[in-house]
Amino acid sequence: MSAAKIARLADRGVVSVTGRDSEKLLQGLVTNDIEGLRNGEARHAALLSPQGKILFDFFIVRHGDGYLLDVLRASAGDLAKRLAIYKLRADVIIADVSESFLIYAAWGEGADAIPVDEAMRFPDPRHTSLGVRLIAEGQLASDFFSDANNEIALRQYDALRVLLGVPEGGRDYKFGDAYPHEADFDLFNGVSFSKGCYVGQEIVARMQNKTVVRKRAVKILGSVPLSSNDDVLVGDVSIGRVGTVDGTAAIAMLRLDRALEAKQKNQTLAAGDAAVTVDDIVLESYAASAAARSSSSLPSP
Numbered sequence: 001m002s003a004a005k006i007a008r009l010a011d012r013g014v015v016s017v018t019g020r021d022s023e024k025l026l027q028g029l030v031t032n033d034i035e036g037l038r039n040g041e042a043r044h045a046a047l048l049s050p051q052g053k054i055l056f057d058f059f060i061v062r063h064g065d066g067y068l069l070d071v072l073r074a075s076a077g078d079l080a081k082r083l084a085i086y087k088l089r090a091d092v093i094i095a096d097v098s099e100s101f102l103i104y105a106a107w108g109e110g111a112d113a114i115p116v117d118e119a120m121r122f123p124d125p126r127h128t129s130l131g132v133r134l135i136a137e138g139q140l141a142s143d144f145f146s147d148a149n150n151e152i153a154l155r156q157y158d159a160l161r162v163l164l165g166v167p168e169g170g171r172d173y174k175f176g177d178a179y180p181h182e183a184d185f186d187l188f189n190g191v192s193f194s195k196g197c198y199v200g201q202e203i204v205a206r207m208q209n210k211t212v213v214r215k216r217a218v219k220i221l222g223s224v225p226l227s228s229n230d231d232v233l234v235g236d237v238s239i240g241r242v243g244t245v246d247g248t249a250a251i252a253m254l255r256l257d258r259a260l261e262a263k264q265k266n267q268t269l270a271a272g273d274a275a276v277t278v279d280d281i282v283l284e285s286y287a288a289s290a291a292a293r294s295s296s297s298l299p300s301p
Contacts, residue, residue: 004110004131007153013073013098014135015058015080018066021090026060026067029086029199031180033192037062042070042122042133044190046180047082052203054178055082057169057190059133061122066093068120068135072170073098102138105157107131126188127164159246167217171228172243172251180204181213182253212290214257215240218282222248222274230271234262242271254278256286 017026027034032045039062046057056079058071071079076096083094105124106114111131112121118137124130166188167173173183185191186208193208207213220232225247232240232252239262240254252271260283262269269276 004106004108004114005153005156006104006106006111006114006116007157008150009103009105009154011073012103013071013076013096014101014103015069015071015076015083016063016066016095016097017069017083017092018064019090019092020065021092022066025083025086025090025092027195028197029083030060031185031191031198031200031204032060032189033195034060034062034067035195037067039063040120040122042125044125044185044188046183046185046190047079048180048198048200048204049176050200052179052200052207053176054169054173054180054183054185055175057175057183059122059125061120061135063120068097068101070103070133070135075170075175100138102136104134104136105131106134107157107160126166126190129164130160130166155246158244159249162219162244162246162249162251165217165219165251167251167253168244172217173253178217178253179207179213181207182215182217184217210293212286212293214286215253215255216282217243217251217253218256219279220250220252220254220269220271221277221279222250222271223276224248224274226250226274226276227272232269232271232276234258234267234269239269248274252276256283257290259283260287 030045032043034043042059042061044059046054049055056075058069061068076098080094080096116134116136119134121132121134124133180191226242226245228245230242231238239258240252243251259278
């Protein structure tokens with residue numbers, strides 16, 4: 001019996017980018033390298049502001065003579081308009097085609113074999129345990145479970161993301177406010193450090209090579225169940241905010257330097273009624289990175 005699970009992601013939409021210059025356009029704009037993608041292959045990527053902040057995140061899937069972008073549905077129209085700003089004379093057609101497609105996530109043993117009519121399937125490029133994503137033509141896709149069952153599946157999918165520590169835009173970080181490193185794009189295959197220039201690339205490269213990343217989306221654990229959007233506090237001072245929640249576990253955007261300082265001073269982190277702990281491995285990794293960066297910046301004797 002298959003252990004696979006599937007959830008219909010009704011909050012996801014699709015932007016189509018087709019035409020002779022579609023690869024050239026996207027390659028010069030997004031954080032990841034899409035050159036040479038084959039049909040059905042995907043990358044996770046973002047479109048940044050010139051200041052390096054994430055405006056949109058999406059999965060780019062090669063499809064026919066162009067690409068489909070699996071993006072937050074509420075942002076699909078704005079993404080299409082933003083891409084059109086950069087089109088200029090390029091031979092590209094950009095359109096919000098969300099009404100024509102349904103998006104699914106499937107995971108667990110046998111996820112590859114779940115029957116969804118005429119669906120494009122691709123492994124979730126962020127983490128192998130997230131299984132596969134499916135983009136199915138809306139008029140053909142079989143919606144084979146009830147809304148109630150889908151609500152359960154969505155909670156299970158969120159629980160899996162929390163377990164893996166994989167953040168989601170709009171829930172675990174704010175668009176227009178977070179840098180790719182803060183949203184863990186460097187940890188979950190969302191950014192290439194070897195491709196050519198793209199919008200915001202200089203900021204991302206500087207954070208990779210010269211900066212200690214003091215704020216990140218990380219896993220936290222509460223002494224009692226946590227609530228989304230609660231501040232994470234040291235005393236009365238907010239050092240972060242809770243995002244996706246699975247009972248006492250959650251993803252939070254957190255100032256790691258302040259969390260480490262609180263631990264060293266035996267101060268308690270709190271969110272709502274819960275005492276909060278941060279994975280020691282995360283804090284130790286931050287401390288080691290900060291120490292290494294500090295040592296490398298010291299003048300030679």
